[in-house]
Amino acid sequence: MTEAGWLNTMTNVLDSYQDPAVLIDADYNVVATNSRYDYRFGGLSSAASEKCYYLSHGYQRPCDLEGETCPMQEARDSDKRASVLHIHNTPQGKEHMVIETIPITDEEERPYFIEVMKQVREVSAEPIANKMIGRSPRFNELVELIQRVGETSTNVLLVGPSGAGKELAAQAIHAASPRVRKPFVTVECSGLSDSLFESELFGHIKGAFTGATHNRTGLVQSAEGGTLFLDEVGDVPLAQQVKLLRLIETKTFRPVGESKPMAADFRLVCATHKNLLAMVEKGEFREDLFHRISTFPIQLPGLEERKEDLPLLVESILLRIDDQAPLRLTDEALQLLATYPFKGNIRELKNILERAVVLRADDEIGADVIQRSLNLLPLQPLPSRDGKNLTSLAREKASLEQVEQAYLQQLLATYSDKTQVAEIAGCSLRTLYRKLEQGEDA
Structure with a gap:
């Protein structure tokens, strides 16, 4: 031939x-x-x-x-x-x-x-909303892992700092899986107390407890055939972890008040910013549960590890802030941002850019505006709500919980944006809400 x-x-x-x-x-x-x-x-x-x-x-x-x-x-x-x-x-x-x-x-x-x-449709190399965005080698390594594990039914544990995009990664895994046409259900573990855990996850039947006036479908059943995403799984109360373990091992559950078990069909993806192995060693997290949820662990990089993606992320965020105005950063402004540590990762970058948009004089945002935006961040811990310092709180024999609540209230009194308050306090937004609710109940 x-x-x-x-x-x-x-x-x-x-x-x-x-x-x-x-x-x-x-x-x-x-x-x-x-x-x-x-x-x-x-x-x-x-x-x-x-x-x-x-x-x-x-x-x-x-x-x-x-x-x-x-x-x-x-x-x-x-x-x-x-x-x-x-x-x-x-x-x-x-x-x-x-x-x-x-x-x-x-x-x-x-x-x-x-x-x-x-x-690969689940991520983007161009500025677009509601997708993971990046082109850097570290980001591409992450995408390749997501693609490989997405096609399987393997349990995935996403580990990374707050603000790194763990929920978007979980959604990308779901989108790359055969379950893509089925539900993606998020369980916010930070807000689940002992009393709420079973009812939220497994549902309940009418009359199961005082106030149960009707049947309620739990989140596990809502995820039937799809993906169940446990966000901040490290916050699941220790007493309830055995019930979560039983669900994962048997793929069955019982709504509160029901005697017969129900079959559960879901793909499990978990996420945390905590060191679960250290929690296992301290007895704060069950070792058997850890091994069940971490079959395929994926470490998400912080923004510091993928600074090459900064211009693309800035362009994408500015489009989301205002898609009608041709907002852009000067080269000097981008260079200034490139030197910033971004402990709050992409979430912190978004806050900085939103402040810069408010402070700008025109559609081109210069280094001076970015610097003013950065200067709005606190440089040191704030005093308690009534102005007392730590010494006076110690003299009053305040508990750690009382000191924490006083600090959070002072932050809220100074900064109206709860996302910014969570970043300053070093916790996720969901954890902040949970701590504030605990303070109200105290």
Whole structure:
């Protein structure tokens, strides 16, 4: 068979794939494409062939020479199928793609490679609302893990600092799973007291307890067939952890007041900003429960670990603050933000930008406005609500809970934004609400 005839045959093979696919020779030339590639990316130019790294990234040399993993090189070295996450240039902008590369040979034993491109729709490499956003290597590592585990039914534990986007990551796992068309149900564990735990998770029947005037469907049943997301699972009361363990192990539960167990069908994803292993050692978290929920742990990077994504995140947040005004930061303003530690991560970045939008004189936000926004943050702990210092509180023999409540109330009196108060106090927003409710009940 002639080379032209073999290429025609391979074009038919490429058309059997449901995703865009190309055939690449040993010199990185794209020599054939399928119809889905032509439709998605516009096909090849009039030239006989084009370099794959130029078409995909605009590079002038192979990906591995640009600091990225080259799927073709991996397939060539191993002589096996390789899979790599890349960011490709597309007519719609930059998009995350999983590239599967398959090494083959022609009749004369010359090496070729089939590359199949699958778009990752759960995240974005462009500014867009309600999705995880990023292009940095650390972010791409996270996306690759989400893609791999998303296709399974494995329990996932998301670990990361407050404000790092754990709930968005959980939603991305759900969106990448076969359960995507079923419910995604969030359980806010920080707000679940001993008395509320069973009723919230498992529901109750009419007359189960005083005030139960009707049947109530629990969150576990609401997640039937979908994903149950336990946010801040480290805050589940120790006395209730055995009931959560039983639910996970048996996939059954009983609504409060019901004698017969019900089957539960859900995929479990948990999240926490706490060190659960340290809690296990202190006896604050059950070891058997820890091992059940942490089958596949994923560490989410803080913003400090992915500063390369800062310009993209800034653009995205500004669009969400006001999509009618062409808001932008100057280069000097971006450079100033790049030096900031962001202990509150993306949530803190959002607060800083919202303050800057309020303080700005026009649609271009300079370094002076960002500095003013940063200066609104407190530099040291505040006194208690009535102005007493720690010494006077100690003399009054105030408990730790009373000191904490006094501090939180002073923060609330100074800063109206509860999200900012949570960041200053070093806790999640849900934990802040729980602590405030405890103060009201005291």
